[in-house]
Amino acid sequence: MPDTALPADESEAREILGPAEPAFEPLVHNPRNGVTGGVWRVAAGDRTAVLKVLTRSKKATGRWAATEDPRHWNYWRREAYVYESGLAQSWQPYGIRAPRLLASVERPDGDVALWLEDVHGEQATAWPITRHVEHASRMGAAQGATRSAESADDRPWLSRRFLREYVGSNTLGQELLDADEAWRQPLIRDHFPPGLRHDMVRLHHDREWFLQIMETLPRALSHLDQWPANVRADGPDSVLLDWAFTGDGALGEDLGNYLPDSVFDLFVPVARLPEYAAEAYQAYLHGLRQSGWRGDEALVRLAVRASAVKYDWLTALMLARAGEEQLDYGGGRTVSAELRYRERGLTLAFLAGWATEARALAPRLGFPEAPSGSD
Known part of the structure; x- marks a missing residue:
């Protein structure tokens, strides 16, 4: 278009x-x-x-x-x-x-x-993992320091219920989640891990539970579109672009978006994701503590894990587009379909692990249990 x-x-x-x-x-x-x-x-x-x-x-x-x-x-x-x-x-x-x-x-x-301003620093799409981890620390410090003041901000143009509305607007291919033939497509069959169908269908069926959890957690002013294509370097600091979605989010939600998006668009190899996610999470917590935030760490962990629900729609999209040419962000060039489906399939499996952890953690923090039979 x-x-x-x-x-x-x-x-x-x-x-x-x-x-x-x-x-x-x-x-x-x-x-x-x-x-x-x-x-x-x-x-x-x-x-x-x-x-x-x-x-x-x-x-x-x-x-x-x-x-x-x-x-x-x-x-x-x-x-x-x-x-x-x-x-x-x-x-x-x-x-x-x-x-x-x-x-x-x-x-x-x-x-x-x-x-x-035309920012000339290196785009985060080319950063080493250590630089992404440093960005996570700065993110934690920023959101920890401004959380109370900005979460109470009633500016009428800040977004509300972003996660619910964004996820709900992504409907392409949802009918394929229960279609055997869709899961037998060669790109899906050969590059999605065993068990992923069960996990992603379960995440889809539990969507409302996850959204309610995310909407009940501690709040923070959130960018809501943090991923490496929207970040540049400015010396030791970060320059964050594209503030179009800015508004209310759960404390930790921005990190829960940044980490998988680093892999979904092939900026970080999925083999590094477990180590990368663990280091970035600890850096985010360190930033929160350095800012003076004294809340319950488990609530932040729950927000990051439960934010897996944002990608409920991606599995269906991958099923729907498994027979199409694969284009990069912006549609300017093609990417390897095999590489994309392998990296995204393994990342979705990683997020399924986040979802499982969220289901176990939420009741221990006083939240309702996930729907019966979902785990």
């Missing part, structure tokens, strides 16, 4: 970057999202910036359609509010910041043009 917004007229670009003629380079992003009119790197003379156009007029259907509901995860103008309010920089004292906002331009057609 092509982007519909124009990058900018020359007067807008020159007001931001100076009199030199601007050149626009399209950047990788999710082209299906109706909220994103386009993303470009803009060069004018020796200056550069990133331009992101937020829109509600781009044609998009289903889960990626833009919405006017300010609490919905895909509210079209949220990212502008996050930058304009300064909220995007609230984690800066703890080693995570956003790109600097150069300008927010309300266009005559109703779109909003965000002109942002």
